[in-house]
Amino acid sequence: MASANDITQLKGVGAAMALKLERLGITQIQDLLFHLPLRYQDRTRIVPIGSLQPGDEVVVEGEVRVSDIQMGRRRALLCRIQDGTGTLTLRFFHFSAAQKNGLAPGKRVRCFGEARPGPNGLEMVHPEYRASGNDGLQPTDTHLTPVYPMTEGLQQNKLRKLMEQALSWLDTGHIEELLPASVRSYWKLPELKAALRYLHTPPVDADQHLLLAGRHPAQRRLAFEELLAHHLTLLKLRQQIQQDGAPAMAATGHFSQPFLAQLPFSLTNAQQRVSQEVAVDLAQPRPMLRLIQGDVGSGKTMIAALAALQAVENGFQAAIMAPTEILAEQHFNNFQAWLEPLGIQVAWLVGKLKGKRREQQLASIADGSAQVVVGTHALFQDEVRFYNLGLAIIDEQHRFGVHQRLSLREKGRDGIQTPHQLIMTATPIPRTLTMSAYADLDCSIIDELPPGRTPVNTVVIDDSRRDQVISRVRAACQEGKQVYWVCTLIEESEALQCQAAEVTAEQLKEQLVELRIGLVHGRMKAAEKAEVMQRFKQAELDLLVATTVIEVGVDVPNASVMIIENPERLGLSQLHQLRGRVGRGSVASHCVLMYHAPLSKQGKERLAVMRQTTDGFRIAEKDLELRGPGEVLGTRQTGDMQFRIADLQRDSDLLDAVRDAATQLTQEPTLTSAITRRWLAQGEEYGHV
Template structure:
């Protein structure tokens, strides 16, 4: 049975089984991809647009560009071959005639729509060579006097393999099922409905699926109708209720008390040799205050590329270590994990703190030594990739978990690492870091259960990287720039998007580029790094690059985050039009970290799609990561920006946060009011909109 759920769903399930045979996993999967797994999901699968079949127009009264419904009799039918093979019919009513054209058709259709057949047509009017016409109208055979529809006709979104007709039938059945009252029952108290002037839930759902003829199509399709307001309010409210509940539950939990002792932290500040920025000091204070409470911290540390997040994280780690608790730092790639290991070892070892690192590519002997040091408590800081949350890793006394680029980890990975420190009586504190700044509206929505710290300034002396857009046909200019920079003692990156041939994209590969650039620059020392090298090979390449033995490093986006080579001041990004804004900004942040100004050359290939043109324009015009993230949100939507496709984070289906900022503030107030005065309504409302997905919000 494709429809799961309780007994109330069974009738809908039986109807569905006529279309989706039991055991047909692929078809069930297609419905699931539409977000439909049970009867409630069917009811909440709202139309994307509406067709007005509630009245007829006479042919003489139609206008160019209008979408209208007309009725008439087919008076001629022929297949023509110019300018291409097509089927053309002429339809006549009492006022005039129009043509209908079909570019794709079957012989059975021609037979069914024979001369003399009365048809009802819905389509867009245009002027063709023969006169006014419709191309591929919605067409059905009728008898004279057949009644018109009494509601607007909903049109729902579908995917390949899911029939719109079948889906509409299932939705109608779900709405008319005797148990549908349970799916349409009210989940909000009367006081909230009155205070926020909300229409009833059942009333709103039925209206959206079957609007009356006098309903405003414009308000419905722009989602400004009061019924749409109720749906968006409810969806956003479920998200806010769930996150605030988890926030309050966490505040009732227990965590180790990590009091500020200023011994190791002060020693590190002396060792760094520079003063933290005001933003760093503020975030350090916020995190330190959380660690010193007996409740599990769950804080997100945001900061642009190069803003100094790792120094803030290091001070948080030392506060835990001062209290004799271990710290785990997890990074999404081995290159980044090793970079953190090298940097933090340089800071911590002189302070007498043992640091180990774990990676899947380690040799057995190295791994065993690291696991032993973690289990015995000798290692106070463990750094690694997903290897940190494997079953064989046992912490002696884990008090703080730090996740870098946390959106790159799946929800179960984040829960698994957190569980490493879960004792019968407490959970470890958790600090998440992201160099992908998150627009304020998204933070208020998707991170309502987190405390947020933002590093909103760069260290003194950091200058914005100069960005240049250069087309493929000017490659010779770039080669001259590379040669000149390396002769002056500077270093450069050349970034390519793929490591092997792609027939569909026809992109330059990093392997081809490496061979070609070796021929172009015989006098330069070049290096190659990509994801398929072993960790040892990557480490050796990066060490040689850092020491200046390599002048030009040809790389994939494996160097996107965490790589810090101060002497590297020039970067060429090949096929920049194929990369996302966040990736381009992260790559650009690898340069300009030394005394020389950074120059990032975005090499692109014409012709550019509209989306690619917009991305390149944004990255060229802006260096502020928060502004780039805001524009990225407008282009891609929140799902991609937040990494929700991987993390399992339930995304909003009906609310556009950029357009609904006022609604977000209203709903946040309503959520607190419900939790304070009507808590019995919260779980029912969350269950309707999120089902089991609210589990993911715990991380």
């Protein structure tokens, strides 16, 4: 039996109409009320025909003077109307005999449409119109007319009639006001019913510019509640995890002190601060949930190593998960070099590991002899059993969805305790997204680069100067430097990317016969990729042609030049990641962005940002501005973050208030459940695995 909120309760909504509405995400009357107008039309006043300008969308009224069918390439009904100030043509390509008769000379007609230039002055094509009957013309509208987002087979007039019914339904008290009066009063937010009524039937004097910008108080009221629902969901996730309890692992210094003593450098102040925050978290009997952001090369891996040592000092295992086998192998090599001299066994687990070696690694993880485990998403697999996982470190979090990192958490669950979680990313996340997508995490920022790093000089040039670029590559390699040449194609097509890289490598081999050139792309076997990368790292190759597979984690200090082809096809954060592969040593480094003309206005703007700054956070903010949150975080991360009304960028100034309100409301579980249920109707709360 349908509920009182079901859309089929409205008159005129049968099975066919319900299917059309469902395509717009509307299955409940409440959904219909939250389906807000894109813009508004002013049908509240009649405009003199003589004052019309091309592009005006208005109501006019006049007497039909001439009504004729014009034959030609397209048969059309033409009506000329006059109002004493001027003449306007109404043009209909689709019409019936009854329609022609209803628009006979002498009839008075009121119509709404857009005035456009025609062969004989201004005209309206297929305007909405009403001819006068015996009772004369109806009065004009008393409020602005909404224009809604539509789907095939649905018309504005039909949706407006349904909305009238929904607003009557609203009056009967079916929608509950969930924001407490104290919250509404403090943040000056209107009541829900008043906000909805205003947005569907704005008064004549409404500020349309404010409405179009999504900044009207009524819109902000709805955006606030929607952002609050998402925030409450993430806080609920955090509470669920922290209720489990975690092993309290105090820092003893047993391993960390000799580890730091053997390093040929000192930690930066930022590294010391963040590692201390992590150490304090690990000592608590509740799971650490901390996100570490640090620009490319800021030394996040060192923080991860210290955290892992703290776990091992307390008799627990630490797992480090990376998104690619290249990065996992690099982490494994680093951790092995650092930790094995301290007597700590490091295991590693990736997809390419087969047979006896794989069995040995699985056994050492299960019996606890492997105290630190490095791997890819292979660590999620059912056959992987940890002895006592105390800490899960996830590198490049944006490559994994929320559900994936939560499933790694399950690996350590022993029925009583949950492992601590340390999330790391070198893709700076704008504060806006950190506050919304990562509300379940504490956040630390490594805002300082180690000494000795050299800024990368970035140049943007047209690919018509390719020969000059190749000469520059030759000169750099002859000076003993190493060069990356990155091929990008349509991001979704890995096959085409790999093909482009293969073709480019062959062309460069012909043009640079004296150089040792290698190739890495995503379709190569993992062992082949690792071998080529190792040769490049050991300076046995001068030039490495690659796809964006090298975006994350590759560390070759001698590589000081990077060429990126078609950079206009990549997001700014991805370009920043790629550029971070050079400038890792003490020599001056260069990044050449070789675009294919013509560039769009946005393309020029994006590449200009890369040239102007190496600040990852500034770049990330610009990326958010240009591409939106789904692109910046990656669809796997934002799949559960689809907003109906709120816009993370436009409404970013609400986030502090939302966070405060969420903290205030967490003590009222019934209320918070009602708010999240309203906005996340499918029950998809990110916390459930």
